[in-house]
Amino acid sequence: FTAMSEKLMENVKKTKKIGEDDPRRIVHSIKVGLALTLVSLFYYFRPLYDGFGQAGMWAILTVVVVFEFTIGGTLSKSINRGVATLLAGALGVGAEYLAGLCGDKGEPIVLGLLVFLLAATSTFTRFIPHVKKKYDYGVLIFILTFSLVAVSGYRVNLILQLAHQRLATILLGGATCIIISIFVCPVWAGQDLHNLVSGNIEKLATFLEGFGGDDDKDKSYLEGYKNVLNSKATEESLANFAWWEPAHGGFRYNHPWKHYLKIGGLSRECASHIETLAGYSVNSKHTQAKEASSSELHLKIQPSCKKLSTESGEALRELATALKNKTFPSAAAETHIKNSKSAAEELKRVLENSSLLPTKLDLQEIMPLLVTSSVLIDVVACVERIAVSVNE
Amino acid sequence: FTAMSEKLMENVKKTKKIGEDDPRRIVHSIKVGLALTLVSLFYYFRPLYDGFGQAGMWAILTVVVVFEFTIGGTLSKSINRGVATLLAGALGVGAEYLAGLCGDKGEPIVLGLLVFLLAATSTFTRFIPHVKKKYDYGVLIFILTFSLVAVSGYRVNLILQLAHQRLATILLGGATCIIISIFVCPVWAGQDLHNLVSGNIEKLATFLEGFGGDDDKDKSYLEGYKNVLNSKATEESLANFAWWEPAHGGFRYNHPWKHYLKIGGLSRECASHIETLAGYSVNSKHTQAKEASSSELHLKIQPSCKKLSTESGEALRELATALKNKTFPSAAAETHIKNSKSAAEELKRVLENSSLLPTKLDLQEIMPLLVTSSVLIDVVACVERIAVSVNE
Numbered sequence: 172f173t174a175m176s177e178k179l180m181e182n183v184k185k186t187k188k189i190g191e192d193d194p195r196r197i198v199h200s201i202k203v204g205l206a207l208t209l210v211s212l213f214y215y216f217r218p219l220y221d222g223f224g225q226a227g228m229w230a231i232l233t234v235v236v237v238f239e240f241t242i243g244g245t246l247s248k249s250i251n252r253g254v255a256t257l258l259a260g261a262l263g264v265g266a267e268y269l270a271g272l273c274g275d276k277g278e279p280i281v282l283g284l285l286v287f288l289l290a291a292t293s294t295f296t297r298f299i300p301h302v303k304k305k306y307d308y309g310v311l312i313f314i315l316t317f318s319l320v321a322v323s324g325y326r327v328n329l330i331l332q333l334a335h336q337r338l339a340t341i342l343l344g345g346a347t348c349i350i351i352s353i354f355v356c357p358v359w360a361g362q363d364l365h366n367l368v369s370g371n372i373e374k375l376a377t378f379l380e381g382f383g384g385d386d387d388k389d390k391s392y393l394e395g396y397k398n399v400l401n402s403k404a405t406e407e408s409l410a411n412f413a414w415w416e417p418a419h420g421g422f423r424y425n426h427p428w429k430h431y432l433k434i435g436g437l438s439r440e441c442a443s444h445i446e447t448l449a450g451y452s453v454n455s456k457h458t459q460a461k462e463a464s465s466s467e468l469h470l471k472i473q474p475s476c477k478k479l480s481t482e483s484g485e486a487l488r489e490l491a492t493a494l495k496n497k498t499f500p501s502a503a504a505e506t507h508i509k510n511s512k513s514a515a516e517e518l519k520r521v522l523e524n525s526s527l528l529p530t531k532l533d534l535q536e537i538m539p540l541l542v543t544s545s546v547l548i549d550v551v552a553c554v555e556r557i558a559v560s561v562n563e
Numbered sequence: 564f565t566a567m568s569e570k571l572m573e574n575v576k577k578t579k580k581i582g583e584d585d586p587r588r589i590v591h592s593i594k595v596g597l598a599l600t601l602v603s604l605f606y607y608f609r610p611l612y613d614g615f616g617q618a619g620m621w622a623i624l625t626v627v628v629v630f631e632f633t634i635g636g637t638l639s640k641s642i643n644r645g646v647a648t649l650l651a652g653a654l655g656v657g658a659e660y661l662a663g664l665c666g667d668k669g670e671p672i673v674l675g676l677l678v679f680l681l682a683a684t685s686t687f688t689r690f691i692p693h694v695k696k697k698y699d700y701g702v703l704i705f706i707l708t709f710s711l712v713a714v715s716g717y718r719v720n721l722i723l724q725l726a727h728q729r730l731a732t733i734l735l736g737g738a739t740c741i742i743i744s745i746f747v748c749p750v751w752a753g754q755d756l757h758n759l760v761s762g763n764i765e766k767l768a769t770f771l772e773g774f775g776g777d778d779d780k781d782k783s784y785l786e787g788y789k790n791v792l793n794s795k796a797t798e799e800s801l802a803n804f805a806w807w808e809p810a811h812g813g814f815r816y817n818h819p820w821k822h823y824l825k826i827g828g829l830s831r832e833c834a835s836h837i838e839t840l841a842g843y844s845v846n847s848k849h850t851q852a853k854e855a856s857s858s859e860l861h862l863k864i865q866p867s868c869k870k871l872s873t874e875s876g877e878a879l880r881e882l883a884t885a886l887k888n889k890t891f892p893s894a895a896a897e898t899h900i901k902n903s904k905s906a907a908e909e910l911k912r913v914l915e916n917s918s919l920l921p922t923k924l925d926l927q928e929i930m931p932l933l934v935t936s937s938v939l940i941d942v943v944a945c946v947e948r949i950a951v952s953v954n955e
Contacts (some may be wrong), residue, residue: 185691189690190687191690196687196690197687199681200682200683200684200686200687201684203617203682203686203706204680204682204683204686205679205680207679207682207706208678208679208682209713211674211675211678211710211713212671212674212675212714215671215674215714228711231707231710231711231714232707232711235703235706235707235710236703236707279604279608282603282604282607283600283603284600286599286600286602286603287596287597287599287600288596288597289596290592290595290596290600291592291593291596292592292600294591294592294595294596295582295588295589295592299577299578300582300586302834311627311628314599315623315624315627315628318599318603318623318627318943319620319623319624321603321625322603322604322606322607332952355852399690402795442731443835444837446835447839450941451605470873506589542934542937545934549842550690555885559576
């Protein structure tokens, strides 16, 4: 029994943490509850209930299915749902009319064929990447509405009346969702994407600054970059939702969201270089302490590496700040990039002239340092490409 | 006009390619069309139509929403939908009864409160990762059904009759989907996951074998591994769906799908090492040609590197075959791993003794080779861990 209550406590803690990590989640839950209660009561009170008829339940269905965490998500689903219902409804009426011409025996055959053809081709379009990304939900609703209308067996004028009711309720549900999601503590996908991308660059900067720094004890910088590696899916879905959003807080409609994906991709590339660095970080510093004076080369490479790392870290931080404030990167960023490039050149020169050194080298010993240098040189190239992208 | 028709042709070609890449997509579309037509006609013919009433449309809705590409996906959605409808229906009747006790004025208030509380808490549970992964759709249906039943305004005995009808139609729709997806060209998520994971290991093997091979012109091996890096999301969703599937073709129910995720993760780690190798591949071979005899060290390292790469590639191929046939890895795999490990030792020894060489070293020149060796040593460690995982 204690084990059970312990497990329960643990789950409660975990659940609490989910809310604390992002309080907007709690707000979102309350918003959904609010929207649903409003629509439900609207539907419950008889005068309205009679006006909307059975169709009233479509308002509830719309709210439950359409309300998403971000405004872009809600808009995308509402618009998909509305347009698909209209299109499919019109086609369904057409199908019904066509089948009616074929007489009592032909009708089910024609209807069955039409439903089959439409459902199969529409389902296939859901495999097309572009359709899947933006209109997946719309195609689903299209198939659903077409089948329902075509098979309803009502005569055309009754269908038109039903369609009118149903569209009105879907509009009611969709509008409730959109209004609540925009006016009660709005969560813009675009803003989230913006913060995520600039935050990721900051994490990389923190790593590089820590890696180049002198404090051997503080290893906290080793953790942050890991999130960057796994942010691809989140970035893509946010960019997708942001595409649907109107102008808001400094972003205009049709803001170049694709650029964020590009910057995000470069950040991940940089992060995977950094992962290699992190693997050598512990070893390298260890070696450094042990063999501090054993190799002349060591003494020559080490400072360049540190400078390289610190400068590119600072350049990234400037870029992140510029991105966050939507300004062009300051001159400071360019200076840091220039400095890191000259450090890289310096490093290359040291390596080239290594054969002129008086002592011979123990490769096994200096290997971690060599790999570190080589990866850092890649990082500089990566940082430069991020800078170019941010400038755009 | 020509531009338009060209663009159209291009789109047609792209769409055709989607079908050719995986013909099961076409089959899936036909299966959905078939299921929908069957259910629609069932609903269309009056005798059945009268029996099921308006509820008949729930059968169509269920088919459209529940039919997924893999059997696991279809099962997961059907079961979620069925269980959630039952639970929410029972709770909704309870809410209706409770609200009825509060008199005419209290009823809407109590109902509104209950709907709000349930919707808000259920929406919040959708943020819990475990719930989101397995039961997201169920929670959605739970909120929907509860609201619909609670607000319907019918008396309890009428609700019970409606619920009976609705459950019957949902069962009909779900059963149609499940039967068609299992008996017409089944697509098992488990089998797909199995093929994906072993295929990915094979791609890594192809790269390593090509990298260690002598043929400098055939660079085709450089491409395959890239897919491995991006397979995480697919693997996770397949493993999730596979969890729902009954025993099939050599997999028992509750097959250890999590192991596949582990092996997949190790494969990706290995692939990211390989990405570094691929970056150096062109340079390294170029250097090799130019400086073929310039450095003694080169001549010593090169063969070990080649052997290391080839042997670990062959080990991976053996492991992939073992995984594919669900047997324990053959002795050959172990031999290859042993060989690759001894090659790694050899390589380390060469590096350690480098200070005894008569000539001095140009670090800049041998750097690519050094990085390659270092990464290859990491690859060997990674291959060994994959071997351990496959053994499990």
